[in-house]
Amino acid sequence: MGAMEPLLRAVMAEEDPARLEGAIAAARGSLDEADARTLRALQQRLAQGARREELLRTVSSIAVDVTTRRDVVGVLHEIVRRTRLLTGADMAYIALNTADTTFIRESDGVRTEEYRTLRMPIGYGVLGRAATGRAIVTTADYLEDAALSHIEEIDDIVRGEGVRSILAVPMTLREQVHGALLIADRTSREYPPETVDIVDTLSRHASVALDNARRFEEVTGALASLSAQQDEDEERMVELHEILDLDAGLLEALLDGGDLEVLARRVHELLGADLALLDAGGVPMVETDPGARLAVGLDGEALRAARGTGKPAVSGGTTLACASSGREHLGTLVVGRALAPRLLPRVQRVAVFFGILLLLGRAQQDDRRRRDRAVIDALVRGGREVDTVRGDARVRAVRPGTGVRMVAIDVFDADVGPLADRLRAGTAHDGAVVALHGDHLCVLVPDAAADALSALLDVAGSGVNAGWSSPVEDLARIPAAHRSAELALRSLAVLGVRGRSADGERIGMVGLMAEAIHRDPTLPSPLLVLRPLEDYDREHGTELTRSAWAFAESGRHVPRAAQMLHVHPNTVRQRLERIAGLLGEDWRAPARFLDLHFALRMWSLGREEAGG
Template sequence: MLELLVAEAPADRYEKVVSDARADGAGPERLAELERARDLSLRIRDLFERRRQREAGLVALVDTVRDLTLPYTLDTLLKVIVRRTRLLFGVDMSWVALYDPQQDGSVVRAADGQASAITVGFRVPMVGGLGLRAMKEAGPFSTSDYLVDETFTHSEEIDAVVRAEGLRSMMAVPLQRDNEVSGVLYAAGRSVRHFGPDEISLMVSLADLVSVAIEKARLLDGTRREIAELAEDTLRERGSSQLAQQLRSIHSRLIDLVLAGSDLQVLTAEAAELLGGPLSVRDPAGRELAAAGVLPQSTVADDVAAAALDAHAERRPVRAAGGLWVAPAAAGEEMLGTLVLAPPEETEEHHVQLLGMVAQCIAILLLMQRSAAVADGQARDELLRDLITGSPSALEQVAERARRLSLDLDEPHVVVAVRPEGGIQGRALVWASAYAHRHRGLRTLAGDCLVFLLPGTDPGAASAALSKELSSVLGRRVTAGSSGPAECPAAVVTTYQEARRCLDAVVALGGIGSTASPQELGFLGLLLSENPNTGDFISHTIGAVLDYDNLQRTELARTLEEYFASGGSPTYAAERLHVHPNTVSRRLERITELLGEKWQEPAQALEVQLALQLHRTRRVLQRGPDRRRADRTSG
């Protein structure tokens, strides 16, 4: 028996020794002694075999540990783990499932030896199965035949997968660290197998090592991500630094062109080449000063104009409709010009930054070319401010100041006072400067109003056009009062005061968003006027009737007087005129044709009566001196 142990003979050789002794006729005591020696030898042999298996398992475990210490990513590490597990335990299949909080369950992250059902990404139901039992008990659990074992709760979905893979024996060990289970490691075979205590113990040791390795891999992955982010930030900063250096170099080159005396066209062409697209430089009125390339035909002037106001108000390039970029060229609040760029298809941030730098350089050039114009703009504001305040020094020096500004204040001008709803903001100021420049006028800020002095003789038309355009630009209602014309500098202050009174009257009457001049306010405008012009009021109100009477030798004006005197009764008016009522009716129809359908409405009827009264008074006053002269002559 000892010789067989030394020779590591198979188990049937020990049984042969006893069989040979029995065949040789050995006695009962001898056979009993041999059988006991055989049993002891087989037990020793099994002990040696288990020891060899344990040593082999430990060696394999050490090799696995060596593999786990390598700097794998988490996914690669899990593949190594399931591969090593399958080889270490000699099973048909091994997989690992980790808990995923987003899916509120475990998800298979790696598998080895699978046929089809258990694949990466498979969600393990948390309603039964060997893994759930292992997680709940926080310890290993095994079965020799999964589908027929009733010692744990089954799940139909898991049973279907096990059946599809053809698995029978299975062992599951939880992956836990600091008393927290993060997943389960599985080993399974396609035949019935009883996992011994040594195998289960080895599986537990492997699971502990795997938990540490997974934690290390996760930390390593996090470190890799942080390093990658730091590398990206470094590259980004390096790129930003290089871009900033490049932009500074371009800016210096453009400034050198300006200081070298290059004209606007040369600077625009150089900038367009740097920006990679057609570029147009325009003055405050929207007229093109220089261009390089051709802008798209789909460019809408109104969209560009609206974007230009936003760009000047915000002091930065803005994107207009159609993909165009609009940048302001300004000096303080003075609007020197606008840049319109059709950028390349892929517009990056540095294109916008470069456009802003180009706008600054062009603004410097425009400022150098139009330094007198900048001073002119400030002088214009100061001149109008002095004129509307009635400054004596302004009136004394107005001729010289106007000459320097190329203004002729002896020509007729109207004053418009504008009050936008919601107050005056940067966009309104930018627009006001451009509007005044476009119409060869002056503008200034007086309290909560924008005040304009514009060439012309029709204050109503001027205020209507200005209010309409500003309302469209701001998207809010604009109220305006106007007066004029003023035909000398000294008359500007009274004209301004009349315009302000008209504006206040419109607001008081609830006409927010409307415009009015003294002529449009009728008799109220006559009262608000600094120098009431009754002749204009009479002509505006009943001039058509008076002219008809003079041409046709009719008595329409007298008919109107008698009509109002009789309380609006054609019959009584006919009695007072000693004519037939039909005659009065025909005259009233003619008056309606001349004055319009609304002349009998209360407001207009009042003005008609006032005009008739003023006309009668003027005739009496005019006849008075003539009679007195006639009396003196006859005497």
């Protein structure tokens, strides 16, 4: 027992394994191998117990934090921070689910902003697969793991962060999956069962703790409201009910997807006054009574005061309140009467919700842009890329009987963003997809909504060219449809026209020639053969070029060409003689006429005859 006694004391003191091995080696002469193994096993079990005790302390600490701290963000950060410390991982993060995606809500140890704000479709990658709640997901080398569904854009973000190993555990609340708790490392690592158990335990306890925190906040808020109602007189009771009605209206607008008209209508009902919601530039977004013209002649000094102090300002017969995010001015709320001081906090409350709705709309718009670009890029590339966006409802809508068109749009040197937003808003209910692709704007639009898109492009003015494909009913044909629309657009560019549209299926070989010229501007233009006719028309105010086009398109049939031109056949014959005098008597010879007809078809693309 003499040799065992100091060793037992070392084990009970939880000395590190290296020191214990040294003590065993020093006492080797006094211990047999069985005693040494017994001591090692005892020391390992004590160490495991210590780690389990540390885990329980962490879980208890998280529960205490949740029940004592009111800010959910702080609680989430504390959970990921302690998870990272307890597992020794390079980073830890919590992801929360939306309807079809999961996104990182809070993280610790992440270096890049792209990874910190990562958003992943449900079912893809480690994060997306864990978000389904089916099982714990782990990988020792994410980028090389063929068992996972990869998305190229996400892989680039993971590569930029340097992540290799990931462990993800689903978080469930009342049998519903709300997200996942994850750890990750920048080296290849096989996570042992002990680490998996730690993250699993923290995930389950954190889920329960968060649920309890939300319940605690609800109960505390209800008790506070009840206490206030009991302490206030009848006038205060009426005021509280009005505030609750206001909050209900504001929440209705928020839950209605950020509908500013719902917000304006409810505030108008509760305040009994007309109002206008203006964007940051002072342009009305919603007005309960456009005839009131509340946005005209705003008091600049009052507006600066409202922006500078963050509080409503009363000027003459109006009340102003600003919606802000940090130092950014998002918009202005204008109420059509001077409100009493006791009502100003309500107006500011409305302005806060107005700002939230503007930020929500901005986030939704940004998300729509990203989704649209991913859809367009995947469909144009075709093949297996389509699988990455197949879950999008607009992609699922492409099936036999519901054709779609691909439209390629060139806005030249104009800002493509505003036009894309207008087209996206104008075709949103039709399920169109609008995104910048290469050097042009692409729109995937249902054939039934093609006229609506044409009308929007007409409103855009003469600075927009559009190339259209024919309707397709199969995802596999969309790359070819895009190619057709692109050829039409290139043809218009080579002709140097603006404000025109062309059908890729109808331009035929003209499109191929136009694309060749677009790629190599040094190639001679087929239009050169028409220069004598165009020069003559310009100098004499005649229509010889158009008459040659009608003659060619009618199959060299004079009466039919006359109908197309709305003139007498003799007039056509006289013009043909004039054309022969300019081009030569052999202009109708088959080989030369073929070149001439090709040039006339290209010429017609840039004019009203393009649709003829």
